[in-house]
Structure formats: structure tokens, C-alpha cells
Amino acid sequence: MIRTYWLYIKRGFKLIISQDYYHQPQGVGKAFYPKELKGYFNDLTGKTNWKGEVDLEGIPVNVFMDGRKVYFMTTIIQKALGHYDTWLLTKSKKDYEEFIKLSYWLLEKQNNECGWEVGSFLGRGSILIFSYASRRSYFIISKSLVKYK
Numbered sequence: 001m002i003r004t005y006w007l008y009i010k011r012g013f014k015l016i017i018s019q020d021y022y023h024q025p026q027g028v029g030k031a032f033y034p035k036e037l038k039g040y041f042n043d044l045t046g047k048t049n050w051k052g053e054v055d056l057e058g059i060p061v062n063v064f065m066d067g068r069k070v071y072f073m074t075t076i077i078q079k080a081l082g083h084y085d086t087w088l089l090t091k092s093k094k095d096y097e098e099f100i101k102l103s104y105w106l107l108e109k110q111n112n113e114c115g116w117e118v119g120s121f122l123g124r125g126s127i128l129i130f131s132y133a134s135r136r137s138y139f140i141i142s143k144s145l146v147k148y149k
Helices: 002-016 073-090 093-109 132-147
Strands: 060-063 116-118 127-129
Touching: 060 073, 073 093
Parallel strands: none
Antiparallel strands: 116 127
């Protein structure tokens, strides 16, 4: 129980001093140009610095306080888009390869409506992420795989 309270205090402190991975400032995307397939409209380049656990394929895995390990599609999508923008800005082979790896993984997990299931692991039944942001993410990811293959 003390450990649980300590984790809450630690997360709260990180949030206050802006060191929390999940609550980073996200200005306008550094590689974003309206009306062009170039960059994401939020700056997600900081999301490339995942310090949490990964699975055997190197895909980020979130860990609940009770120890359950789950894939949060938002975490994975934001990390992929961060690598995409970083690659556009630097032409780093590492960022390109990470973007491609995460993108293929995401495309494999999508349903027929270009959404991803979330919520069943949260005990809320089946919920799908399907919004403007996920459609734009899908468009960027799928078009980029074709364009930059």
C-alpha cells in the first residue's frame, strides 16, 4: 500500500516538473506543413524517448500499478509519429526503421474500419479508437509506407 502511494506521489511530481512521458508539451509539429503529407500537426518528437518496457518486438508496453502489461495504442501511435517527424527532420536511419516497425505493427492490429480496440483490458468492454486523429495517423502511416518503401 505504501508502494502504491509512493508511485502516485512520484508520478505527480514528474507531472509538475514536466518530466512525465505522457504529459509533455506538444507545440505545432516541427515537420508539419498544412496541405502536404509531411509531418504531424502536434510535435511528438519527445515521444520517441520511451523509457518503459517493450515486448520482444520492441513495441512499447504500458504497465499498470497492479503489474498488468498492456498495449496502449495511443502510446504506440504517438511514438511512431514522433519517429516519423524526427526522420523527416534528420533523415536518421534509426528513426526511419523504428517508424516502419511500429507502423507495420499498428496496421496489423487495426480492424476493418481503421480503428484499434482499447478498453477491454480496462474492464470497459470493447471500445475503438476511431477519430479524426486516428484517421490522420492511419493516413500518414499508410501513405508513408507506400511513399518511402
